[in-house]
Amino acid sequence: MATETLENVEGRDIGSGVSIIRERTDVDGSGPRLHQHPYRETFVIIHGRARFTIGDDEREGGAGEVLVVPADTPHKFAVIGPETYEAVHIHESDRFVTEWLE
Template structure:
């Protein structure tokens, strides 16, 4: 998935869309900036690779491979302090309402 996103210049590549959810892979480079804005959907992030800090609302915590992060709908959130290329599986429920290609 990541190579496809890199080839098209997209940070996010959706691989599943059904009536109750959508899912994809989100990639950010080390030292990169996460441009996300709050989403209308609940989200679940599963860190596949890399290390960073995630800020959800007013709380921050380090994340790495295997970390799971829940973000309620409309909650401000973003990855910061990305020290290793970050690759994250993202599940939206209900399906993301923004156009495919960017979770931001």
């Protein structure tokens, strides 16, 4: 059975300068479409794998890795199943600001 959990916490709601997305999913191929932020985003991968597109680069990220996307850089990712992908996405902003590109 496919499961997805997504928790968003904006820093301004808790007195922090960063916002966080906690993601957990076993849906192969799931992930956000191409987008960018006016600040850095850091992906801390706890479990599983995903294929990341960061600017013109494409790479696989797996458990224990940390990937940093520079500000104003188009990016997306897709979960590589069948393992569950679990990660914390740290946005260097007290609120989410996203420009969707596709």
